[in-house]
Amino acid sequence: MAALGAPLRTLRALLRELRHAAGRSYRDSPAYRHVVTSEKLCRAQQELHFQAATYLCLLRSVREHEALHREYHGKGERSPQEVAGLVGFRLPQQPGGKG
């Protein structure tokens, strides 16, 4: 069986991720209720822990990936003004007349 660590740790981290994703009303979300449900599931506890750990990995990786995307890939192209500014130039003002 996979080395998962303490179930409580996984559960706490999972709830933290859900809180991060949902904002203030995370306690009302179906995901929170599902995680903290009082229903008894007829399934091996190890399987459940593995599922929780997998979901935790999903939430955490999506958040980290999004942060990296915002940081490095989300800014689009620089404008001509910004490009000129990189080397200390300024673009000329309206060129004198056309044609």
Next chain:
Amino acid sequence: LWWAHSPPTRLPRLPPAAAGSGPVGPCGRRAYAPPAERKRFYQNVSISQGEGGFEINLDHRKLKTPQAKLFTVPSEALAIAVATEWDSQKDTIKFYTMHLTTLCNTALDNPTQRNKTQLIRAAVKFLETDTVCYRVEEPPALAELQKNEWDPVVAWAEKRYNVTIGSSTSILGPNIPASTKDTFVSHLASYNMWALQGIEFVITQLKSLILSMSLIDRHITVEKAVLLSRLEEEYQIRRWGNVEWAHDYDLCELRARTAAGTLFVHLCSESSTVKHKLLQD
């Protein structure tokens, strides 16, 4: 589009970004690629149970697939996870982060139009070029690392499935006996169509059938599977340094997709019964 009652004015289609890909249509545009981002247009996300399974409601509208089918999933837990994806979106909906939704859409629409046999064949074909079976001879440190990290998981697969797999340093890859392939074919046949979509997805992400089966059989965690899949990259990173905007970006994306695929497979292939605790008062 995705909702039942389309608004009167057609919303402008955003240009497809680099993220995501799909089969190219006859006019050259990507026929099955939704826009990469658009504004969040709903307040509340909830799930409900319909005839075909569990449905996702965005306000009063029912979620639909890119091919305009009603979005229904067989598992309540999966529906909740999908609903959570939609609810986690802030000002803009970032489709490229919604891996479970994408997997459900693929299962419902089947855009590549493959049947169960074709999916299984595609999955088992990967064994011939399985990452953990392809070994280098140089540099010795990497060859050693591959031996130490990959040999155990190959041995596990051989024992678990009672097959011969082996590994190879030849450019042609390992020679997989037909009986081994047959064993995996019949094992995969025991999964339903939805789970198979998930399995095939995980295999294409990890570039390894053995790592995928190891993950699905809960022998290793997602993080470990991704590490083993990226073993050479990790070796080079340790040697030459890490580049956050490339290495970490790819790592997080691979982890997210693999985790989503694994969760998807498990949620689509489980059969759990729910017993309500009797209230004692």
